[in-house]
Amino acid sequence: MGKLLNLKLRVWRQDNAEDSGRFEEYDAKGVDTDMSFLEMLDVVNEDLLEDGKEPIAFDSDCREGICGTCSMVINGTPHGGQKGTTACQLHMRQFSDGMTITIEPWRASAFPVQRDLVVNRSAFDRIQQSGGFISVRSGSVPDANATPVAKEDADLAMDAAQCIGCGACVAACKNASAMLFVAAKLSHLSLVPQGQPERERRALAMVQKMDEEGFGSCTVTGSCEAVCPKEISLDFIARMNREYGMALIRKGTV
Amino acid sequence: MAITGVGLFGFIIAHLLGNLLVFAGPAALNEYAKKLHDLGPLLWVARLGLLGMVGLHIWSAIKLTAANKQAREVPYKSDVLPVDGHRRDDIAVKFAARTMIFSGLIIVAFAFYHLAHYTWKVPQINGIHDDFETYYVQADMVTSANFTEGEQGKNPVDVYRMVVTGFKVPWVTGFYVISVALLCIHLSHGLSAMLQTLGIKNKNTEKWVDKGAVIFATLLFLGYISIPLSIIFEFVKLK
Incomplete structure (x- = not known):
């Protein structure tokens, strides 16, 4: 087990392609530093499900940086700014305790947002x-x-x-x-x-x-x-x- | 952008080489100016060609920018944190590349002023009491065969005297140096982007293209500012 972090997430939520969307804030408590970014989102989603809320929709597949499915802009930089890695290869040890992390979908007219962080x-x-x-x-x-x-x-x-x-x-x-x-x-x-x-x-x-x-x-x-x-x-x-x-x-x- | 950029870059080099004749003395510069003017219709072809290229360069810039804005209709809402605290557009983007539109617009404004100053010779904007139209050549041409006494309002104008008097005005030189600096900042990105767009950059040249663009832009800057600065500090003066 690594260290545990308490983070604040600002996540883009958008119900469908027509929705205008908005940021929503979530607390991510007790995040293990050995988790990948997507595993952290999985944990947050489980908490959301337990609370009866809609989980955050995001794309992922191989989770080892070879499929190119995970697509999210983390703190303003696609894949989070760690050199030569995808979002699934980004680990929570790159973040510090108490940090606010903003997560957005890709933004391009040719990539319309389908839902939350998922783009077409x-x-x-x-x-x-x-x-x-x-x-x-x-x-x-x-x-x-x-x-x-x-x-x-x-x-x-x-x-x-x-x-x-x-x-x-x-x-x-x-x-x-x-x-x-x-x-x-x-x-x-x-x-x-x-x-x-x-x-x-x-x-x-x-x-x-x-x-x-x-x-x-x-x-x-x-x-x-x-x-x-x-x-x-x-x-x-x-x-x-x-x-x-x-x-x-x-x-x-x- | 790149094709008109090549043409404009060619003009910037030729113009500098011509201008540097100021160091060879009044005779050399005036004769060069006279020869240019004697080209007659050819000079107008060059002028119109240049104007056309400036127009196309600006037109394609506007068209591209509009299309590029459309390619991201919904902007990002978050700011860049890991790379720097600046706008997200700035991931790895250098100052020169970010400010192409601003350096470009100021260069256009300067080019108009520069034309009004030395080509149209508008007396109200040169910062001195003289009208450049009255600076006609007396006996300073190199070869006597080329010498014809200028008349007021007609060529050949004493370009040397015009340049040396013109740049004696500190704010004229100041504006010139700032504009040339912006031009060279514009070129430090423009030159490498031009070679990239034309596909000339490859594995062997990539290292040199980016460095070369900066070095070339710096050389152009030094070349251009050497003229007004030499005049302000009186290394070059009227006889």
């Missing part, structure tokens, strides 16, 4: 569906060394492929821009040979879809990179811009 992130799915895949028929499992990939390219592709699509980049960006997400997805596929046949089509389709979904533009402030739980670099956005520009030129659109 299907805009990301639609961007992926527009081109974030390869449709080359590969037959049975190929030999591991059948398609050589340079070490540097493989490393870079893996860096980009770390993106878990949590949406913290959109949540942190002052323009609610999804460019870091799209850049990661695009770079990951365009760096490896398997992604080459559809490279241009993919760049055009994904960027176009991103704009359609109502995300903002990149003004190169670096907020996305700062909060990304997978520490995806801003340089991928430059790569995406280059991919998109080259695709426009090759397709003769410009």
